[in-house]
Amino acid sequence: MERRLAAVLIADVVGYSRLSEIDEEGTRTRFQSDLRQAFEPMIARHHGRLVKTMGDGVLAEFHSVVDALHCAVDVQRDLADRHVDAEPELRLDFRIGINLGDIIVEGDDIQGDGVNIADRIQRLATPGGIAISGTVYDQVKSRVAVGYVSLGSQKVRNIAEPIRVYRVVLDPAAAGKTVHARQGLRSWRLAAAVVAVIALPLAAAAYWWPPWTIFEAAAPATRFAYPIPDKPSVAVLPFINVGGDAEQDHLAEGLTDDLITELSKVSGLFVIARHSVFAIQDTATKIQDVAEELGVHYVLEGSLQRAGMRLRINVKLIDAFSGLSLWAERYDRQYADLFAVQDDVIGKIISALSVKLSDGERNRLARIPTESLEAYDYYLRAEQEGTSFNDVATSRETLSYYQKAIDIDPDFADAHAGIARVAVDIWRNDYNFLWSGAVARKIAYDAAGQALKIDPNNARAQTVLALLQLVDGRPQAALESANRAVAAQPSDAEAYANLALILAHTGSREQAIAEIEKAMRLDPAAPPSFQLLAGIVYYKAGDDSRAVLLMEAARDALPNAEPAREFLTAAYIHLGDEARARQEAAKLLELFPNSNLTYYGYLYDYWREEDRNRHIEALRAAGIPQWPFGFEGADADRVVGDDLRNLIKNTSWVGTHKNGTEFIQYFDSQGNTAYRSANTNITGIVEIEGDDRLCEQFAGYFLDRMVCGYVYRNTTGDDGPPGDYVRISSQALTYFSVKPNPTQ
Template sequence: MERHLAAILIADVVGYSRLSEIDEEGTRFRFQRDMKEIFEPQIAEHSGRLVKTMGDGLLVEFHSVVDALRCAVNVQQQKAKMNAALPPGERLEFRIGVNLGDIIVEGEDIHGESVNIADRIQTLARPGGIAISGAAYDQVKSKLSVGYASLGEQKVKNIGEPVRAYHVVLDPAAAGSTVFARKSPRRWHIPAAIAAVAVLLLTGASLWWQPWVLIEEPSPINRFAYPLPDKPSVAVLPFINVSGDKEHDHLAQGLTDDLITELSKVSGLFVIARHSVFAIANTPAKVQDVAAELGVHYVLEGSLQGAGSRLRINVKLIDAVTGLSLWAERYDRQYADLFAVQDDVISKIISALAVKLSEGERDQLARIPTNNLEAYDYYLRAEQEGVTYSDVETYRRTLSFYQKAIDLDPEFANAHAGIARVAVDVWRNDYTFLWSAAVARKIAYDAAGQALKLDPTNARAHTVLALLQLVDGRDAEAMDSANRAVAAQPNDAEAFGNLALILAHTGNHDQAVAQMEKALRLDPSPPPSFQLLAGIVFYTARENDRGIPLMEAARTALPDAEPAHEYLAAAYAAGGDRVSGAEAAARLLQLFPDTNLTYYSYLYDYWREGDLQYHLTNLRAAGIPEWPFGFDGKETDRVAGTELRNLIDDKTWIGKHKNGTDFIQHFDKAGNTAYRTANTSITGIVEVADNRLCETFGGSFLDRMVCGYIYRNTTRQDPAAQYVHVTPQAVKFFSLAPP
């Protein structure tokens, strides 16, 4: 091991990850071009040694700090001229940091605190600019045709003592001039004003001399879309996979998701939801613009590069108000160390933002989701699939990945909660192509229960459980589960949205609105499904003016979603817009011809009576019929009493559904029934109540008795049929089979 004094230059591309996301190959090509055409010739001319390149940066050693700074100045001047001739999308800008100090030499590489200081100083430079340490400044302050602006003493990461730092002003007219920061706050008005004028003169001269050099923009605080929260606010931008291997996309997304999820558990932070950051990341905007749009003070950005079993992860936390980097770190680790990297990033964010953790939060953050990295990989794949469910194959792939994760690690709580989430979605939306409603409901209960057995603080499992309990009429338990989800993850928009829904359907309308407002602040660009949920909550709380725009946006994105048309029809009618209400109802009936009020009265029988009647009244006003296919039987044709009982006492029906499906249904004397079509064979039980025929079949609609009426057939449709059986789900024409 060798030690000696050296000047260290570190350069880093500004916004490399975001540029790579837009044009990965082009960005890499431009970086390599700058290396060959600018950096390497200048390094050679000034007797430097290129130690290594680091993805989007480079480390150079010089014997003389004067040579190091001359090299940096020439590089930035050449880059500025090159950029002036290029379209904005093809420009690369570098930040350069220079330090002088003792280094450790190991083979071709160099290490030590002086190298670390150069790296930290680099983050203080403006795009297209240079920052130097006090040690470097002391040697070069009168030896180059540039000026300097003192940044004072800077506290930088992993360096015990504050480090003096200076901006380099690239203007020969300012040669040898230095503007110093004032330390005393008591007489700031005169000295600071003089200093400000001097800085403006220097930077103004620099712009005159080099109009292509970009000066850091002023604080975006006045153009934030939302007021900043009263706690440190963070947006974790999607990590960029710079491997060139699509197989690592799910890993980069998974790392982003996990950081958001883990930070969301910290009550002392305000963390933007994943959908909003992924949505805004698709637009080529500066970090400060992103922060302004999301209304956060800090932005975390990073990249991931995989090579075999090794990962290189770059992370940077940026203060979007000042534009400065609070800290930056590069991790060159084995894939097996991924959780350790996540823990380190989270702890550094919490430390940098001076957030205090409760004991419970410390325990949650210390918990590793699984010790099996293959199981974790399958879990990440499931999460990526499950962002937006669209078809049966997406559901099946998602479930397959979750199940593989569980097979590899049966105690992986997050994977069990993932299955619960899919199952409750299938159950709520009647996606019977996967499971019957009864099976989906049981799977959701079982999977959520298993997840909570393994991890009592699992927010997703509590959320699923709350929805199940609400529909089962267990309001108090549903409220408790929803509150537990919010407590476990106090920055989770989904948990707040779920709590708002439960509050809305238990009569707490004002609280529901307040919780939904919190959810939308955490997720200001929510996915269509969440927009629909928010619209439903506002509609239920009688705030249609707020609900309708959200539901209209959801309907545009989800044109075939039944609830979007259903609730819009009702909301329009509630607001007195009968024309729009009728149009929405007509579209609903076009998509789902069997839509009817009786069905909705069964579907929402767990609602408070006032809310249920409000909804049914609005739907009726919009034009939704009482029974499927608009069936309207005459009271005089209705079968009742003994005649009704005789139709199901050891009798067999042969008939056809309104949709054309042939069926046979047999009833025995004990109240059992068997129903069969070409594709279905099920059994159930029947009873007569209030001149209605009530049935329930295993795994059928909501697992409860569903009642309807029988009419003598006086309609023109299927005139050969003797009777019409109407239920909330179907209209069937039938005759009795011969004895």
């Protein structure tokens, strides 16, 4: 391992994800063109080395910081010339950061603090601009014909000590001059284009306000990733826990969540979803970035410190167009006053933005979630665990926190709705690791019902209820519940997404697309699970091209998610891309070898018949088998009639599953059955349909559905699996022999 001092240059595309959603292939083509025509020749001309590209980024190293800065300046000027006629919403704008520091060389790659700091500095550059560290500035300040704006010492993520940062001003009139951000516009008389990159006065209060409170003059509207809504639009940034006690992180996150939730209940506001504001905290370094990337006019930021029973909260509402504070407040109160502080903050925001409340909204905002701060604390801890319940430990801990909150306050509606949300997620995704699907479904129904009994306007509970009603074959009731969820929380992305899903299932395709677009606008940096849901909505609505873009992103982030593989397989077939469909189907069968068309037919029995048939036939065309493990039995070997009836009359089956699990299954003469294996002990009923279909139903399994299949004689011989018979159903392939039950 080699260490050395080097000048590191990192460039990154502003808003690349948003551009890719608009035109993925075109965006990638434009990036590759800029790489070949601007970066590669300029890096070579200035004696640098292109280390690698990183998705939408470029990493290069130079022996000389002067060469590195010359390269960056030439690249940005060249790109500006190349893109002068480009459509603003499709143009690629790069931020470039340069640092001089220690790097670690591993083969052709480099890493270490020198690289990490360059990356953090790059995020402080303006779109189309350059930022450099103090170590670079000290070497180049009089040697390159550019000007500089000092941002002072900046605290950046995962770097212990603050870093001096300078922005580079490319206009020749600024050459050789350095001003400080606090000097603002007084120092230079530059052209308007240059003025736009000089920082406005920076308010003192550094201890309380995070580094993204560095303001600039408002960028042109074309810089915004999305059109600004026609109603006041707000992003609530994650509150900063400045007390240093990690135990209070959940309180800071909880305050953020609650403000988002409460503001989302106001129909006169447009409020960005939780996931997007938490996701952007790692990339946005100033209020302008937040506003541009999320497409909002106003940003709320704040900090929190708890010391014993004292609570100090600072809040500021900023107009991102002007960089000016519309309202700011400092609260120094008892912890017991937390809800009163929240109410005051919400009221002041609504007042500052001149939003009128309906009587219903006023009543909903006046309702406090619980009288118990202890119960509220447990609820916040549950919420902090996040919304991904794909492992036993996380699910158990989340549920235990919700339950502790309910034990303290049984009338805590949000805690009941939280349990419903966990349960429906386990049920909907068929995790089957904590409860069976049917048990999870019942818990979701019960918890959602209890939440709505306490608070009929609980949007999360209404959303859960809508999903359950849809799968139960009650589409009209599901639609009513989904619409009630949206009405209760008009800026809730999840409520809109589930309404879109139900509309797609009921055939209202254009309306479904309109609603999912609302959901994605509210959550522009959506998590993979949300992207998958949106992709399924587009798929069900018949827009396979847009569905594929979203589901590919979800698949790449969640490579073991069965629905992503399944729906992508079918969508590729609909688009005529059989090669990619078969590739995806092969991966689906590799990950889930018991995938089969019969199972999907049962699973989607609540779909409209034409939609279900379209989906199944697409999967069939891609190579998904009719039965698990590709089993195909000969008609001559199928057991039918009295021979089949005798197999389930006072008998026991002893055998193994395809996966090697041993089992024994008992049948009496009244149509009852009991199944036993090392980890399963269930009872159910059995019957014969027609003359040859064996059907079973086990309480609490596969949504309590009757599952049917066939029995064949095992003709594989001594080289095949042991047993006289083969049982095939949508969920299992077993080999067994039969023996009579002992007589009483």
